[in-house]
Amino acid sequence: MNTQSPNSWQPLLGGIVAALIVLLGFNSFVILNPGQAGVLSILGKAQDGVLLEGIHLRPPLVSNVDVYDLTVQKFEVPAESSTKDLQDLKASFAINFRLDPIQVVEIRRTQGTLQNIVSKIIAPQTQESFKIAAARRTVEEAITKRDELKEDFDNALSDRLDKYGILILDTSVVDLSFSPEFARAVEEKQIAEQKSQRAVYVAREAEQQAQADINRAKGKAEAQRLLAETLRAQGGELVLQKEAIEAWREGGAQMPKVLVTGGDSQGGVPFLFNLGNMD
Structure with a gap:
């Protein structure tokens, strides 16, 4: 062996x-x-x-x-709050942040992984910061003055996350929505404003038309006044007689066989009649 x-x-x-x-x-x-x-x-x-x-x-x-x-991280975080006029307001924020390298050890001791940082710090602090920003204005102001809402939100969020060693670089409002009741109220208000604007437009148009008629009437009266003065100054009786005859001719009636005028030189419009009608 x-x-x-x-x-x-x-x-x-x-x-x-x-x-x-x-x-x-x-x-x-x-x-x-x-x-x-x-x-x-x-x-x-x-x-x-x-x-x-x-x-x-x-x-x-x-x-x-x-x-x-330590590079820039981006997460989308939802938030919900009530406005100053007690309207429900929902939002979704895209948050760009990075970790402060000086505080990484403390982050490791208190929070652990990056997933914990997002779920246990960033998400709840986003919610609280949005409540602060939304409570300062009505829902209409939150929509029409979104930049101011975002500024208040950014300031509140930065103050809250700075002590955790999380540096906020930028935020953006991905979505901002409100209750269906407010949406209907906004739509009704827009319709009412459109009708009001239309009524104002019609009223102004009528006013302008009335003013135009007044101006035309004034112009016509002034033209007649100037014509009358001209006729009086330049022996207009003969002109008036001539116009009467022309108007008679243009009117389509039979011309009279007898024309009678005033005896004096200052006579008015000739008096016309047809002797054939005197039978």
Whole structure:
């Protein structure tokens, strides 16, 4: 019976030792890329001092490094509130933020993962900030003055999240909606305003037409006055007689056979009659 030599275990043992050395070597350092920060934890306890980009040594097997993304993060968060006139107002905000690298260790100790930061801090603080901004104005003002609503919201949210190490870079109102009752009220108001504007337009048009008629009447009266003065000044009786004859002719009636005028030179319009009708 053959027995295995003790020397035959040496290669196997050497391989195991080499594997352990390689494993320990890989677990003895961590590489952080630009835009990342790490928090070293030994036996589950977060250590002071944030790890920034580069290579960092760590105790093998008993340590862990939580990596946080320091680049801009974007999440859409819904919110709901009541306005100053007790109308329901709903909104959805797109929030751009990033973590303060100086406070990453405290974030790790108090909040943990990025998902926890969004669900436990950003979402509820968004809700509270929206309540503050919406309560300062009516629902109509919230719609017509959206920029002011957003400004109040941004200020309130930044103040609330700054103490958590969350830096707000920008927010935008993705959606802003109100109750169906208010939507009907807005529609009815718009219809009433359109009718009122139409009535004002009609009234102004009638006023302008009346003024135009007055101006035309004044112009006609003035023209007649000037004509009368001209006729009186330039012997207009003859002109009037001539116009009477022409008017008679243009009217289509039979011309009279006898024309009688006044005896004096200042006579008026000739008196016309047909002797044939005197039979």
